[in-house]
Amino acid sequence: MSASPDGSIRPFRISVPDRDLDDLHHRLDRTRWPDELPGAGWDYGVPRDYLRELVRYWRHEYDWRAAEARLNRWPQFMTTIDGADVHFAHIRSPEPGATPLIVTHGWPGSFVEFERIAGPLTDPRAYGADSADAFHLVLPSIPGFGFSGPTREKGWEHLRVAGAFGELMRRLGYRRYGAQGGDWGAAVSRELGRLYAGDVVGVHLNIIPGAGATAEPAEAELAALGPAERARTLASWQRFQHWSREKQGYADIQSTRPQTLAYALTDSPVGQLAWIAEKFKEWTDSADRPEDAVDRDHLLTNVMIYWLTGTAGSAARLYYERAHAAYRGRPPERSATPTAYAAFPQENFVVLRHLAERTENIVRWTEFDRGGHFAAMEQPELLVGDVRAFFRGLGETG
Numbered sequence: 387m388s389a390s391p392d393g394s395i396r397p398f399r400i401s402v403p404d405r406d407l408d409d410l411h412h413r414l415d416r417t418r419w420p421d422e423l424p425g426a427g428w429d430y431g432v433p434r435d436y437l438r439e440l441v442r443y444w445r446h447e448y449d450w451r452a453a454e455a456r457l458n459r460w461p462q463f464m465t466t467i468d469g470a471d472v473h474f475a476h477i478r479s480p481e482p483g484a485t486p487l488i489v490t491h492g493w494p495g496s497f498v499e500f501e502r503i504a505g506p507l508t509d510p511r512a513y514g515a516d517s518a519d520a521f522h523l524v525l526p527s528i529p530g531f532g533f534s535g536p537t538r539e540k541g542w543e544h545l546r547v548a549g550a551f552g553e554l555m556r557r558l559g560y561r562r563y564g565a566q567g568g569d570w571g572a573a574v575s576r577e578l579g580r581l582y583a584g585d586v587v588g589v590h591l592n593i594i595p596g597a598g599a600t601a602e603p604a605e606a607e608l609a610a611l612g613p614a615e616r617a618r619t620l621a622s623w624q625r626f627q628h629w630s631r632e633k634q635g636y637a638d639i640q641s642t643r644p645q646t647l648a649y650a651l652t653d654s655p656v657g658q659l660a661w662i663a664e665k666f667k668e669w670t671d672s673a674d675r676p677e678d679a680v681d682r683d684h685l686l687t688n689v690m691i692y693w694l695t696g697t698a699g700s701a702a703r704l705y706y707e708r709a710h711a712a713y714r715g716r717p718p719e720r721s722a723t724p725t726a727y728a729a730f731p732q733e734n735f736v737v738l739r740h741l742a743e744r745t746e747n748i749v750r751w752t753e754f755d756r757g758g759h760f761a762a763m764e765q766p767e768l769l770v771g772d773v774r775a776f777f778r779g780l781g782e783t784g
Contacts, residue, residue: 580719
């Protein structure tokens with residue numbers, strides 16, 4: 387793989403020193419536990435008994451070296467774009483006619499999210515599917531996150547990230563490609579479709595930022611909608627109210643004082659774990675604990691990416707940069723790029739089609755009966771199937 391001298395692409399391999407793992411174990415052994423109100427459950431945050439057990443497992447049973455070896459099966463690289471180091475996995479399909487696809491994570495996720503979809507997407511024949519549905523995968527870490535962090539200057543919001551990822555695809559030699567993402571990855575992916583409309587053949591999203599009801603719908607608006615969309619609109623408004631009242635605190639902190647938060651999360655592995663595990667409980671299709679929806683080891687590997695790279699603060703800065711950007715509050719221009727939306731019922735926000743169509747060129751809309759925010763981890767088969775169907779459909783109509 388080659389690149390111009392000022393845009394070199396360097397091989398990368400995850401290799402965490404033993405001293406970093408020893409330090410983690412010492413810190414876990416010396417955890418100072420807070421008190422807890424009896425019978426509080428998850429209402430006040432992560433329950434202490436649950437977290438104690440998860441920490442015990444992390445300390446004594448979880449195997450980072452096994453996870454590291456598994457991730458290192460993916461060819462990984464580093465390049466510098468716009469002054470930032472960009473880490474990415476590049477998994478080429480054995481099928482020569484595969485479609486290039488860049489898949490972007492969000493917060494508090496990482497490229498680890500895509501472990502369960504990478505194989506089926508790159509080598510469908512090995513999973514009993516049609517070889518025509520193959521993809522060459524590019525799985526980048528957002529600047530500031532994990533091995534792409536920390537960032538070293540202000541201004542790394544999602545539009546800048548999209549510009550960097552467009553340049554990444556150019557360096558890899560991909561002139562026509564697709565994009566997929568959820569959470570921040572959705573914001574980045576849809577901007578790829580706007581900024582590089584001539585290159586991006588389609589955008590697949592499992593959330594559409596700004597396409598939910600953030601104000602109580604007026605009667606005139608509801609009257610113009612069909613019964614199903616009217617019901618979704620009311621549900622969207624109710625869920626947004628609950629979110630604003632009960633779940634938005636983390637975003638308010640990260641949008642205003644990410645540096646202050648960084649001291650706690652960078653110094654305490656249990657603090658970092660709790661900050662992320664809470665989101666995996668509240669944002670997934672789970673009942674009593676995150677493991678109802680996401681494998682425990684998979685969750686811990688994701689947490690380890692933040693801990694080992696010390697990027698809790700620089701990842702949180704993405705929220706600050708977006709909140710303080712000059713374009714904040716302005717609706718995006720409507721995209722001409724064909725866009726698909728996969729709706730998972732436990733996603734934080736109910737996306738409304740009549741609002742999504744104001745800014746996106748929606749050509750596919752799929753509603754599932756299970757799954758939540760971390761679709762690639764919770765329901766990989768459903769997500770893979772929808773991605774395949776969307777891009778296959780574009781090929782049939784192109």
